[in-house]
Amino acid sequence: MNAVVDSIESFGLLDGPGIRTVIFFSSCSLRCLYCHNPEMWEKKGTIFTKEQLLERILRNKPYFKKNGGVTLSGGEPLLQIDFIISLCKELKKEGISIAIDTCGVGIGRYEEILSYVDLVLFDVKYADAAGYQKLTGKSILESEKFIDALNKSKKPVWIRQVIVPGLMDSLDYLEKLSAYLKKFQKIEKIEFLPFHHLGFSKYEKLGIENPLVDTLEMNVSSCEELYQEFINHYYKK
Numbered sequence: 001m002n003a004v005v006d007s008i009e010s011f012g013l014l015d016g017p018g019i020r021t022v023i024f025f026s027s028c029s030l031r032c033l034y035c036h037n038p039e040m041w042e043k044k045g046t047i048f049t050k051e052q053l054l055e056r057i058l059r060n061k062p063y064f065k066k067n068g069g070v071t072l073s074g075g076e077p078l079l080q081i082d083f084i085i086s087l088c089k090e091l092k093k094e095g096i097s098i099a100i101d102t103c104g105v106g107i108g109r110y111e112e113i114l115s116y117v118d119l120v121l122f123d124v125k126y127a128d129a130a131g132y133q134k135l136t137g138k139s140i141l142e143s144e145k146f147i148d149a150l151n152k153s154k155k156p157v158w159i160r161q162v163i164v165p166g167l168m169d170s171l172d173y174l175e176k177l178s179a180y181l182k183k184f185q186k187i188e189k190i191e192f193l194p195f196h197h198l199g200f201s202k203y204e205k206l207g208i209e210n211p212l213v214d215t216l217e218m219n220v221s222s223c224e225e226l227y228q229e230f231i232n233h234y235y236k237k
């Protein structure tokens, strides 16, 4: 069984706790307006067997220490579900902690993959169905199936919300987000990630129209203020 991988970050510090090897699996069925990885939309990249990927991961194992481990990311790792379940079985035998960074839009077997995962980094796209459809081009319903399985699994979740000026930086949106997050039963952490332009050159290179080409970057301190406002006045556990 093979996987198609865009890239591997050996010592990531941003995608879960501790030092982590982050595997970016290729392909995604969403087309988020703010996507900064359009090169991962198609299933193109380096082919790895499970043994090859495991060997790469095990080289880094001494650095994982107490908190670190592996993060399955993408693109959307759930689209290569047979492979990631098989890989997770091996990682568990090695005692390696597993996180998955996902928008929850895969092709099923959610309960099974969640039984191996220690932490879910869930990418909220938009906190209501109409906005979700406009932002991603897809219905919100598949992600809700994943959230149901996540709640059944009782696994902890870190919520990640990209803040795009004009789309999510309003008090009205914070209200919607607060209502939306009630769906999750075990939130451990919430992160607001400011929209940036770092992926813009990729659109040009790939010849893909960039729908947010005229949208400003989200100011980092304004994003932090918005986050504090959300935590202090809107987010109800």
Ligand code: SF4
Binding pocket: 028, 029, 030, 031, 032, 034, 035, 036, 037, 038, 040, 074, 075, 076, 103
């Ligand atoms: S889910 Fe992630 S990789 Fe897929 S389009 Fe959205 S931002 Fe890009």
